[in-house]
Amino acid sequence: MTHPWFAPTARPRILAHRGLATATDAEGRAIVENSLLAVAAAHALGVDYVESDCHVTADGVVVLFHDDDLHRVTGDPRRVAEVTAAELERIMEPRGGLLTLAHALDAFPDLRFNLDVKAEAAALPVGRLVAPHVQRVLVTSFSDPRRRRALAAALEATGGSRPATSAGTGTLVRLLVALAVRADRWAARLLRDVDALQIPERHRRVRVLSTRLLTVAHAAGVEVHVWTINAPDDMRRLAALGVDGIVTDRADLAVEVFRRA
The missing domain is CATH 3.20.20.190 (Phosphatidylinositol (PI) phosphodiesterase)
Known part of the structure; x- marks a missing residue:
């Protein structure tokens, strides 16, 4: 539930x-x-x-x-x-x-x-x-x-x-490895005790957010929230991609963007 x-x-x-x-x-x-x-x-x-x-x-x-x-x-x-x-x-x-x-x-x-x-x-x-x-x-x-x-x-x-609750770094790293090697059962097990993944789009040279991560998370009933997004164009782009939440310093801008959408 x-x-x-x-x-x-x-x-x-x-x-x-x-x-x-x-x-x-x-x-x-x-x-x-x-x-x-x-x-x-x-x-x-x-x-x-x-x-x-x-x-x-x-x-x-x-x-x-x-x-x-x-x-x-x-x-x-x-x-x-x-x-x-x-x-x-x-x-x-x-x-x-x-x-x-x-x-x-x-x-x-x-x-x-x-x-x-x-x-x-x-x-x-x-x-x-x-x-x-x-x-x-x-x-x-x-x-x-x-x-x-x-x-x-x-x-x-x-x-x-x-x-x-949302996943900590250890869980997220293991999840990214599971996704990379197409180990869907492992990924599903990692997501069992969390309700959300709260992530950056990238960490240094590593892309964290992907359409595959979104697909696997959503199949497990887990939401994906991305931080920290302050530009309206990025907010719109991520929403179109299927991200469930936008963590932002500019909630005032986000309210304008999505109330007009």
């Missing part, structure tokens, strides 16, 4: 990558990615999905933050794991506001979240926090073991329900 996370039927799905960080706040300050205002801006567009990332602060709070340190986003050289949630809240206040995972799930009850578990320490708390919301959460990670730990924590907390 299709996981409830996929209930909206419009295609392609628009996944607002780290919210929408192209606007400014009421005082003209830039809104940074993964902030409260970035997610609120994406929500205001009417998108169904927000893609975000999970780290854990020094006092054990799961926060939406991509990098393992604060330097690129805030100029502070410390790691997320070295600051408390209260400290990070003060740092993020002029940048759109800190958003914890618990607050995100409560404040945006009609959004579906695509959560990338970035830190080992985040796996168990993410799984436990999303347990009451499994119908509208997809959990992923580049690390398949980390992803599976988060899913197991959610399953334990719910007594049998889990979030949707």
